[in-house]
Amino acid sequence: MTSPIRTERHDDILVIISDNPPVNALGAAVRTGLEGAIKQGVADASIAAMVIRCDGRTFFAGADITEFGKPPVEPLLPTLVDMIEASSKPVVAAIHGTAFGGGCEVAIGCHYRIAVPSAKLGTPEVKLGLLPGAGGTQRLPRLAGVALALELTAKGDPISAKKALDAGLIDRLAGEDSLEADAIAFANEVKTKRPIPRASEREVAADADAVASFKKDNARRFRGFEAPAANIACVEKATSSSFADGIAFERQEFMRLMMGVQSAAQRHIFFAERQASKIDDVPADIPLRPIARVGVIGAGTMGGGISMNFLSAGIPVTIVEMQAEALDRGTGTMRRNYEATAAKGRMKPEQVEAAMAALKPTLDFADLAECDLIIEAVYENMDVKKEIFTKLDGIAKPGAILASNTSYLDIDEIAAVTARPQDVVGMHFFSPANVMKLLEVVRGEKTAGDVLATVMALAKKIRKVAVVAGVTYGFIGNRMLMPRQVEATKLLLEGATPEQIDRVHVAFGMPMGPFQMADLAGVDIGWHRDPTRIENIRDALAAENRWGQKTKAGFYDYDEKRTPSNSARVAEIIDDFRKREGVTPREITEDEIVARTLYTMVNEGALILEEGKAQRASDIDVVWIYGYGWPVYRGGPMFWAQSEGLAKVVAGLEQYGFPVARSLKDAASSGGRLK
Numbered sequence: 001m002t003s004p005i006r007t008e009r010h011d012d013i014l015v016i017i018s019d020n021p022p023v024n025a026l027g028a029a030v031r032t033g034l035e036g037a038i039k040q041g042v043a044d045a046s047i048a049a050m051v052i053r054c055d056g057r058t059f060f061a062g063a064d065i066t067e068f069g070k071p072p073v074e075p076l077l078p079t080l081v082d083m084i085e086a087s088s089k090p091v092v093a094a095i096h097g098t099a100f101g102g103g104c105e106v107a108i109g110c111h112y113r114i115a116v117p118s119a120k121l122g123t124p125e126v127k128l129g130l131l132p133g134a135g136g137t138q139r140l141p142r143l144a145g146v147a148l149a150l151e152l153t154a155k156g157d158p159i160s161a162k163k164a165l166d167a168g169l170i171d172r173l174a175g176e177d178s179l180e181a182d183a184i185a186f187a188n189e190v191k192t193k194r195p196i197p198r199a200s201e202r203e204v205a206a207d208a209d210a211v212a213s214f215k216k217d218n219a220r221r222f223r224g225f226e227a228p229a230a231n232i233a234c235v236e237k238a239t240s241s242s243f244a245d246g247i248a249f250e251r252q253e254f255m256r257l258m259m260g261v262q263s264a265a266q267r268h269i270f271f272a273e274r275q276a277s278k279i280d281d282v283p284a285d286i287p288l289r290p291i292a293r294v295g296v297i298g299a300g301t302m303g304g305g306i307s308m309n310f311l312s313a314g315i316p317v318t319i320v321e322m323q324a325e326a327l328d329r330g331t332g333t334m335r336r337n338y339e340a341t342a343a344k345g346r347m348k349p350e351q352v353e354a355a356m357a358a359l360k361p362t363l364d365f366a367d368l369a370e371c372d373l374i375i376e377a378v379y380e381n382m383d384v385k386k387e388i389f390t391k392l393d394g395i396a397k398p399g400a401i402l403a404s405n406t407s408y409l410d411i412d413e414i415a416a417v418t419a420r421p422q423d424v425v426g427m428h429f430f431s432p433a434n435v436m437k438l439l440e441v442v443r444g445e446k447t448a449g450d451v452l453a454t455v456m457a458l459a460k461k462i463r464k465v466a467v468v469a470g471v472t473y474g475f476i477g478n479r480m481l482m483p484r485q486v487e488a489t490k491l492l493l494e495g496a497t498p499e500q501i502d503r504v505h506v507a508f509g510m511p512m513g514p515f516q517m518a519d520l521a522g523v524d525i526g527w528h529r530d531p532t533r534i535e536n537i538r539d540a541l542a543a544e545n546r547w548g549q550k551t552k553a554g555f556y557d558y559d560e561k562r563t564p565s566n567s568a569r570v571a572e573i574i575d576d577f578r579k580r581e582g583v584t585p586r587e588i589t590e591d592e593i594v595a596r597t598l599y600t601m602v603n604e605g606a607l608i609l610e611e612g613k614a615q616r617a618s619d620i621d622v623v624w625i626y627g628y629g630w631p632v633y634r635g636g637p638m639f640w641a642q643s644e645g646l647a648k649v650v651a652g653l654e655q656y657g658f659p660v661a662r663s664l665k666d667a668a669s670s671g672g673r674l675k
Ligand code: 3H9
Pocket: 022, 023, 025, 058, 061, 062, 063, 064, 065, 066, 077, 078, 098, 100, 101, 102, 103, 105, 124, 125, 128, 130, 131, 132, 133, 134, 136, 271, 274, 275
């Protein structure tokens, strides 16, 4: 096999080049090649300095994650980085794209760094439940100080080349198109300079204040995660120990995290997210339909949020409403949202103006004729949707994609009113649509492959994580939410309190429990609006105007600042209901709450797979992580069930009398996996 590493001589400078698409991951062949090339450079008396650079779209984007969990192959990355640093001749890293993880560690193992202005540096290992384990936690603070090292390692967000320059992480910027030449010139400048600067030989002072405020500021973000604390501990170690001791500690912590379930879960999600974009029976190279302008029907909360996604990505939007007032209100809200983002410094004022200028508000439905994709975002009513799609069929240009943002309704029934069901697809955005990452792309029976592929590609462009779902009530996410809601409400009747159930869910890692979520979304959602018809606890609450946060009362009471407190009135309502139903409340255990509100979701997920409504179990995990805040360190419901033990999940379901999905039972008894 040919090596991904080659060398080129430029007089006495040896340029070492990696070509390992797609992201120059530091797999075994790359490491072996680099080791050989460095040895060659050191041994060759006619070489004075070396440059390491990469072909393709990026500098090394990290260790090769696909090697994790397999037997290690020499040379290991930490050894390689040490070897580069120990070189008796200066080594310059020439960086473009993303120098991430092990790639960043290779760069800071080099003696000098030069980067193009568009490059980014970062150590995102924490997002995989890990830490930079090739000396990163020890070299970063020595080069850039404790505060930035904490930001980089424990949060995992990248920084720009400019910021890296200001922080001393890189030495200079190259021209955007002249990286190699500039790096060779740099190497010529430093080739005789001695001593050679080595990060490991520097010292860094402890900064207890920086550590304390960093922990305090990020306590919420880190809740439940193991890796941030390990990253912080390693950075602190760099300030209190020798480099060798720090490295030993880093190694030990890295291995501990690597063996743990959280990292396994987070690595699973990394690949699951990328896998989700692939459609099993549609060729990856199918020609896509061009989308130059998007139409959105409805300027309400959903329609506005959906439009913002496209405008932010530079795609013009035509937004249609029935009434001028609703149109003005909708566009006004969009502008305010953008301005709020700009006020936080996350957008420039001119970007706000550019986005709003690309929006064409109109009351004339016929204006949609110019759009390549039209998304209907009106309220959930089949008749209304059918009427809109009938109208659209008469107006839209041939080949335009017609999408519905329905969260429950049958896409096939909607498509059937048109003469072009192959062009109809579901695009289920999650509220707030300009923020939430998930997009369920609903594939109708007749949806064409290129329509599906176009929408999946577009999703990436607007920075969504898209998952293909089949036509089924509630698609993947909301269908799985249903058994959870039903069981949570039944548990109240049987003796649990809303606080108890929510506490179990929050301790599990969810951002909120089912009743906190009901209060946020509105207890009155889906309510029949007849206060005399009280069939369940929700009806009783709704009848008393306890509609949730918006009426300052729901399953909880709320003060002016929307701070919740337990409600004596809700306890009474629940108690009345128990009496009415002749139920004597009993003690409900945490295990029962888990089995009835979480195992039931897994069971529903297994049914969805059996029915072919999701392509793969990992897609379901992606839906729950990005659409509902399932804790990423538990890897989504299907991964979690696997790590809980499928036999335990099946036993829990059977104990409480649920019919268990066949595939779940089979996988549990054969020791297999849900696929
Ligand atoms: C590490 O470095 C540990 C060390 O500290 C210690 C070791 C001892 N490995 O994201 P994309 C694949 S941990 C293997 O769609 P983009 C990816 O699966 C690592 N494969 O592209 C996909 O495959 P496919 C720390 C990888 O342009 C393809 O490349 N580094 C790796 O949107 C394209 O990826 C990270 O965590 C990898 N490291 O974004 C960085 N990375 O085509 C992880 C990607 O078959 N990577 N692939 O689906 C990223 O953040 C993004 O990939 C990147 C490019 C921003 C680089």
